[in-house]
Amino acid sequence: MAVLAATTVVAAQEAGAAAAGCQVSYTISSQWQGGFGAGVAVTNLGDPVSGWTLRWSYGAGQTVTQAWSATVTQSGTAVTAVNTAWNGTLATGGSVSFGFNGSWTGANPAPTAFTLNGVACTGGVTPSSPTPSSPAPSGPVPSSPTPGPSGSAAPKTVRVFWLKPTDVAHDQRYPDGIAAVMREAQSYYRQELGRTFTLNNTVVEVVAGEHDRNWYITNNCTGDRYWCVVSNMHQELMRRFGIRNPDSRWLCVGLISAEETNQSGGGASPGWVVLSGHDADGAAGVNGPMNRWYGGMVHELGHAFGLPDSTSTDGTPMSASFYSYPNTHFSQAQKNAILAGPYGSLLS
Template structure:
């Protein structure tokens, strides 16, 4: 598998076929109660910096672990944290319990703190979610996911796109909308460059409720401490199994993005028939991780691998090299155009 990090993905060659595609997970009957209350306090503030304490109270059924999420509204940045593992992507902040404070019984509370930087203003966050549930100060029933019966598959000879949402990630419309926008821009670019382009499925982004939480995708089926490929491998294997897709399927060229990754150890890549990307690409498509041209160029690059192209051997001005970072000022060579059209998915272009 080709990627922006020079690694191999041996497990991607595995073929799992169950024959029928399965519809996206739906919502069914109520089960356990969930709810939470959050107190966010700026304990101290100075020019350009501040310290804050966040207290979390579980109002629902007991938890064995928790993930709190919120977004800053004025460009604040977290620089140091304690009593939780805190990561930030753009405005979006994720705090995960430490090993010693993950268990929260009904009515149980814990707290963590952090230091941050600010410019201009430092408004308080307006909304929090705990394990994907909005913290409104009251308990509500948690819907139980149910998987409906198979309902058929996407149109053949299309690029089929999935956003896999782990169980502890709240649905956010920015992700399917943003990923769809990236795919449409890549579609436009291929038409510009080759004179032909691919067709997207009628449902451009199929939102899939994952079977596991983020940590499972990050740490399961790993080789030692190297988690670089775990996230995207686990996503791909789940999508292949649940939707009856093979590793190089003649019906679809597939793109999978998952909202999970381990900082600095999770990535993605592509090979003929598949593009598999982790959290920072999903965040980028949603507009939460820098300039959009970088994510447009990245998708054009990975789709090039999906259509059968290798990486360029040098930074040569084509999107199959580091020149994709200069998108849209990058262009396929004539040899690359010919190879795409003659490749395993060239017949998908019209």
Template sequence: MRHQRFRGGLAVAMVATAAVAAAVGTAPASAAAAGCRVSYTISSQWQGGFGANVTVTNLGDPVDGWTLRWSFASGQAVTQAWNATVTQSGAAVTAVSVSHNASLATGATTSFGFNGSWTGANPVPTSFTLNNTACTGGVGPTPTPTVKPPTPNPTPTVTPGPTAPPATPPAGTVRVFWLRPTDVPYDQRYPDGIANVVREAQRYYKQELGKTFTLNNPVVEVVTGEHDSNWYINTNCTPGGDRYWCVVGNMHQELMRRFGIRNPDNRWLNVGEISAEEPGQSGGGASTGWVVLSGHDADGAAGINGPMNRWYGGMVHEIGHGLGLPDSTSTDGTPMSGSFYNYPNTHFTQAQKSAILNGPYGSFFS
């Protein structure tokens, strides 16, 4: 673990981000049906656990409230879900819409995600029903027809332009940003993945402290940057310095200026990730009130840069710094040391728990 002081006044505890093995997962499995289309994607997988994203497209009449059902074939179990209320009885899983995504017009799409457990195998479910109507195309890739039928006008993929600041979230929350430089294409895996990582951190703090912090809706505020990647990499750099500090420092300064955030700010604990870094110069860190991470961590959250437990553990570690905890020794078994690489087999000490709850953001926990 290395420590450096960021020239903008942000003291950061750097987490080494060496390259790791390729992520375990599967490609999305898409299916067409008379009434619905389902895409079930294993976004990340680690020993005994996995994360999944489910996208539902209504191809039938408009619905006001939906229920998606499927069954697991190998004893998997849902442990946590978001954007749907998910229950399980034996192998049978039921996902019910929540208020903000209950209405689906013809052709409309919504998505939700969950974490689960598995032993032995983790195959993709083979069938789904939406409001008791079978999505009869299954979940395998749709075959190319011999004669191409007429297709409706597709919904265009729109890359968001510069974003205006959203409504200010309530105080006492963890505020999360993904900053996308102007030359980086929009990719939904990034806001979804970063949201999944901070939700897992939220779950872990609840496990360890009996209380946890609140995330906003949406969890991740997507920000189109004011500059291209090279600007973030090469501007405001100290000659001979570690260039990733330029990247996260430029992001930090831009987010503070555009969103009126201080360093630190007692209204929010802030997390920023930027999809930019010089090859081989990844990094980031945190100080009280702020977590700042470069492209390596954003890629990891998106599921394309190694096993997810490393990125879950890294986020728990950096949020710990944001809450005011210092680094501890490299082998002490706590997430504030190199032991975070063993996530989830790492635990806070009682002293660390007390320091969090009695620290500058202790009132955020409930």
């Protein structure tokens, strides 16, 4: 079967303290009426990585139906591919490939924008010590001083941030509500694992953002707009607080009160949870029933502790069963993976 279409993009991973970048090749290898086969190849151009999550969105209603050599899930137009247990490590210059079958109606264009480990494509390798070259942002700048590089968070804790853009008024419901969601997740993990994580003494660090909401939504946003707002928040938090991605000192959670309707979202990868406006609103009690936000945080923390999405709705919080919180439970295999994972040492 002939190759019908292919697209290649260069995607940057997290800047943090390591050089990062990758090349992604998406190839439609075969196509028939209503269905197609595709292959994806990822080449790591930066420092070695120990786990990868690739995301893209379809623009013509395509649906992934079966995958191999990766765990691939889809929510609406957004597709997420996570490494298996045996292909998560990528050395510098190393490559990994996976494939899948899908369905289509009307058209089947190849996606042109990808994110790797939560960062939008930038077209090159990010150096280990980047020097900002863009001019100073226009508009209001908060009068409070920029926090120091390490803050006051105790090591081996879960560190939580609420980033408030310059045009968002302080509302105490948000830090209080986010803290309540984190304490609920803390209780759930103890129930499930017999041990849990420790929250920082300041459970929610309120951060005065450097920009207004529109800047976070639109800046550096040339590809998948689903990730723009949380990616901009993520980069600002890492820069201002001297946090890496991942960072063995803390597991970090960031929420921002900014969101583009039907576009902005969030997710997680080992060591980080990044969420946008609807999650912040939900935690504050102004957007839907609380069990959805409790279950959602348990789910994203599962990713931060190293778990992939489940491949089906299986009763565990790593599937759509998190909407049924608290009537959802980790499997024994998931419990073992959390405890043996990169952040298992944070649990006591």
